[in-house]
Amino acid sequence: MTRTIVWFRRDLRIADHAPLYRAALRGSVIPVFIFDRALLHHPETAPARVAFMLNCLAGLDQDLRDRGGRLILRYGDPSEVLPHLIRETQADGIYAHIDYERIYGRVRDAKLNQVLAAENLRIRWFEPAASTPDLLRYPDYRNFWFAEMLADRIPAPSRVDVPAEIVSEPLPAVADLVLIANQVPIPDGSAVAARQLLDQFLDDKIDRYYWQLSYPGAEATTGLSPYLKFGVISPRECVQTVQQWQGLSHKAERSRQQLIARLRWGSGFAQRFRYLPQLELRSLYSVFDEDGWEFDEDLYQAWQDGQTGFPIVDAAARCLQATGGWQQLNFRIRALYSSFLSNLLGMDWRYGALHFMRHLLDGDCPIDHYQWAMQAGVTHCVDKTWTRIYNPEQVAVDRCDPDGRFIKRWVPEVAHLPPEQLGLPPKLKDYPSPILNYRAARQRRIKQLDRQRQAFLHQENLIPYLAQLPTCLIPFGSDRFASDVAWAMASQPNLFPSPLDLDALDLKQAQALRTWFVAHVNIKPRTVTPRKRRRSKRQPTSDFVQLSLLEL
Numbered sequence: 143m144t145r146t147i148v149w150f151r152r153d154l155r156i157a158d159h160a161p162l163y164r165a166a167l168r169g170s171v172i173p174v175f176i177f178d179r180a181l182l183h184h185p186e187t188a189p190a191r192v193a194f195m196l197n198c199l200a201g202l203d204q205d206l207r208d209r210g211g212r213l214i215l216r217y218g219d220p221s222e223v224l225p226h227l228i229r230e231t232q233a234d235g236i237y238a239h240i241d242y243e244r245i246y247g248r249v250r251d252a253k254l255n256q257v258l259a260a261e262n263l264r265i266r267w268f269e270p271a272a273s274t275p276d277l278l279r280y281p282d283y284r285n286f287w288f289a290e291m292l293a294d295r296i297p298a299p300s301r302v303d304v305p306a307e308i309v310s311e312p313l314p315a316v317a318d319l320v321l322i323a324n325q326v327p328i329p330d331g332s333a334v335a336a337r338q339l340l341d342q343f344l345d346d347k348i349d350r351y352y353w354q355l356s357y358p359g360a361e362a363t364t365g366l367s368p369y370l371k372f373g374v375i376s377p378r379e380c381v382q383t384v385q386q387w388q389g390l391s392h393k394a395e396r397s398r399q400q401l402i403a404r405l406r407w408g409s410g411f412a413q414r415f416r417y418l419p420q421l422e423l424r425s426l427y428s429v430f431d432e433d434g435w436e437f438d439e440d441l442y443q444a445w446q447d448g449q450t451g452f453p454i455v456d457a458a459a460r461c462l463q464a465t466g467g468w469q470q471l472n473f474r475i476r477a478l479y480s481s482f483l484s485n486l487l488g489m490d491w492r493y494g495a496l497h498f499m500r501h502l503l504d505g506d507c508p509i510d511h512y513q514w515a516m517q518a519g520v521t522h523c524v525d526k527t528w529t530r531i532y533n534p535e536q537v538a539v540d541r542c543d544p545d546g547r548f549i550k551r552w553v554p555e556v557a558h559l560p561p562e563q564l565g566l567p568p569k570l571k572d573y574p575s576p577i578l579n580y581r582a583a584r585q586r587r588i589k590q591l592d593r594q595r596q597a598f599l600h601q602e603n604l605i606p607y608l609a610q611l612p613t614c615l616i617p618f619g620s621d622r623f624a625s626d627v628a629w630a631m632a633s634q635p636n637l638f639p640s641p642l643d644l645d646a647l648d649l650k651q652a653q654a655l656r657t658w659f660v661a662h663v664n665i666k667p668r669t670v671t672p673r674k675r676r677r678s679k680r681q682p683t684s685d686f687v688q689l690s691l692l693e694l
């Protein structure tokens with residue numbers, strides 16, 4: 143009987159999973175997950191996220207058992223473990239989704255391809271939904287995304303037959319992986335739990351999501367991000383579930399569209415990284431990295447510890463470390479917190495992205511790094527609209543936490559103050575004074591960004607100004623945290639899938655690439671909008687409320 147290894151990575155589910163479905167159609171399946179030292183000891187690894195991943199693996203194992211199978215766990219370098227597993231099990235070959243979340247994975251997979259080819263062993267790579275090797279214009283990618291999301295879902299196999307003699311290591315605890323577990327509460331990682339979050343969203347949040355997604359105290363968002371990060375549920379299942387909901391009010395309809403748009407943003411960031419893996423390590427334009435970041439260890443520490451003297455910033459800092467951020471640290475609070483470091487303290491966004499990744503339960507390299515770079519103003523190239531310097535004073539409290547619930551929960555030193563004093567509290571014994579002057583810091587950053595942007599803003603061909611993939615691929619932060627980066631020392635490693643070769647792009651391709659990095663790119667109307675939107679005169683849109691945080 144044919145045997146196929148299915149290699150799970152960040153697609154820890156049985157539904158809407160083409161490699162598993164196809165393998166089960168062929169015969170026996172060997173579903174394997176490999177604990178890889180290089181990822182477990184990457185400088186951006188968060189023990190809390192690993193703990194959540196272990197819960198996801200337990201959920202995947204249970205789903206496979208419900209179909210007669212089980213998950214096989216192994217340890218080591220996949221380019222050694224997998225060829226060995228093929229020989230041990232007499233498998234035909236390996237099925238796996240392509241993965242381009244980070245550079246390490248692409249180096250690993252290129253090496254695996256080489257090792258397998260040298261031994262005449264086979265692997266079949268499957269494209270994840272909404273992923274393409276082709277260089278599309280962004281509006282075309284958007285249409286492609288909708289088409290992929292509306293395509294038929296791949297069913298879960300009804301049976302998964304795993305050969306009885308194949309042994310698995312037991313599911314470890316975080317400490318067994320030589321990581322220091324912390325006190326962050328870790329949610330259930332099963333697909334059932336992810337689907338329940340969608341149900342709860344429909345029952346309890348959809349009427350308010352669009353209007354409250356910037357209020358951390360409201361917890362109005364889905365909470366799906368850790369599940370999407372590890373692929374416990376596919377974006378296609380989320381979109382199709384959401385699309386099926388009938389009889390929604392006008393308000394709920396607006397929320398539905400907003401949620402679908404956000405799911406698309408997530409896929410779009412991943413696609414940008416597929417084209418340009420250098421975005422993991424560098425700003426989009428090289429001038430931003432070459433000219434003028436500042437660094438001060440004490441200020442960096444104060445920002446991490448929640449000791450800046452700006453209560454909303456400090457609440458974000460403490461919430462991130464205590465909870466892994468997935469429920470309360472919504473987009474706007476993350477943006478405000480990140481802007482404080484890179485724009486107001488003038489520190490390299492990579493220090494912030496590193497800290498986020500070391501704590502976020504949903505830490506996802508393309509979303510995290512790209513969002514950090516975006517909030518720092520070093521991605522989009524058109525004009526000042528992408529200078530996102532958030533006011534962390536009373537404006538932020540009024541717009542994001544008007545009753546002070548979030549701030550008071552995380553910064554008890556200011557819990558006795560009325561909301562109107564939470565922006566800039568009076569001098570307190572046990573709470574620091576502000577570590578910077580907002581207006582002065584803002585002016586300094588605006589001037590710096592204006593100057594840096596002049597280097598490329600009016601050039602017709604932007605390609606020469608884009609950062610290239612560096613020859614040294616050592617991850618940022620490996621000098622601060624003990625990590626295993628031997629893989630990055632190999633001379634000229636290959637990447638799979640291949641990135642765009644910037645030097646080989648013609649002008650038309652260069653223009654297509656540019657559409658991914660300009661705001662307000664002309665986008666055709668979508669096909670899935672079921673109703674025409676009416677804009678209420680009285681109620682400001684959430685975008686309006688959020689962007690008004692950029693005020694002085």
Ligand SMILES: Cc1cc2nc3c(=O)[nH]c(=O)nc-3n(C[C@H](O)[C@H](O)[C@H](O)COP(=O)(O)OP(=O)(O)OC[C@H]3O[C@@H](n4cnc5c(N)ncnc54)[C@H](O)[C@@H]3O)c2cc1C
Nearest residue numbers: 363364365366367404405408472473476477505506510513
């Ligand atoms: C500096 C910064 C760093 C971030 N780092 C991450 C990260 O590491 N991982 C992560 O999943 N999100 C990240 N985000 C985006 C956003 O804050 C989270 O996706 C969201 O808070 C997750 O909560 P949710 O699933 O309840 O969101 P919902 O609003 O319910 O959204 C559903 C899903 O849509 C996607 N999504 C939502 N907002 C965004 C967005 N702004 N950009 C891209 N995708 C989005 C996510 O997959 C999310 O799970 C970051 C944002 C900023 C400003």
